Amino acid sequence: MSLRVATWNIEWFGNLFDGRSALRLDDDWSARYKVTRAEQGAAIxxxxxxxxxxxxxVVEAPNTGKRQSTVRALKNFAAAFGLRQSAAAIGFANDTHQELAVMYDPDTLSLRHDPRGVPGDAARAVHAPRFDTQFRLDVDVDGQPDVHIFSKPPVEMEIRLAAGGKALRLIGVHTKSKAPHGAKNEAEELAISIANRRKQLAQCVWLRQRVEDHLRDGDDLIVLGDFNDGPGLDGYERLFGRSGVEVVLGMDAPEDRQLREPHARIWLDPRQGWSLSTARFYSKPYRRYLNALLDYVMLSPGLAERGAAAWRIWHPFDDPDCFDDDAMRLALLAASDHFPVSVDLELP
Structure with a gap:
């Protein structure tokens, strides 16, 4: 059977819902620049x-709180627009008002939240602890392990296809941003950038430990989401040796223990004279749009090879079909500052 799995960071999606997760499609401005809530909703x-x-x-999905519900909001959205992805699920809710959630077609598959790992804490080192707890790792090599957390704990799902067959494992990710938000001068920018890089790298080491457990157990695994990172994305990699994405992929591991993601691997070739991107941001200092490769769908080796996997970035300018379709191109630009990434699998 064919299966399409995708990830999309939908910027300010939660602003389209009120305090009880009811959809607001009106002419008031959304948080997107010069885009109304009705326009953003229709574009999404x-x-x-x-x-x-x-x-x-869905990265940056609507909030779950005392009155709000991510699942209810996403179901309301699917019902309003008649989408076949009418079911939704989340893992551990967080305090950032930006949840990690899954929308899916219940006629095609079923899933359940299935977190792995024992709880970790500040007192002892635990291999691949549960993602809503703590992880000890000495990133700055000072002999003192630091304690790391996920502000947005990755979502772990077991997926079962309606057609039967082996269950799939899914880990949805939104790792720490490395942007030096709040810096008042160059010295603060440097300090914040390095601190954020340490946090992001620790999160990726944590993820890699869980990936290694799944590979050891022979699981068919999909790791996807917004990593806020990519090979060669910034100069701080010289301090740490590898990008976080390369750590999760397992680029230092034997070939049969490396996750597959062709878009990330393109960055590893310094001689190629072009680049891919999944996000587009406006830069006030440069007065132009900057592009970055931040979003990925990674597959375990057996799943990639058996499933004849085909990846795609739905970029409004770089994907010919999206560019030639005026309505689709404009919708991608209005909906978010990130673009979807998908992979098509042919499963037995």
Missing amino acids: ARVLRRLDADLLL
């Missing part, structure tokens, strides 16, 4: 219809 729906994923990881 157009992209989701065209993307036509059986399962979508």
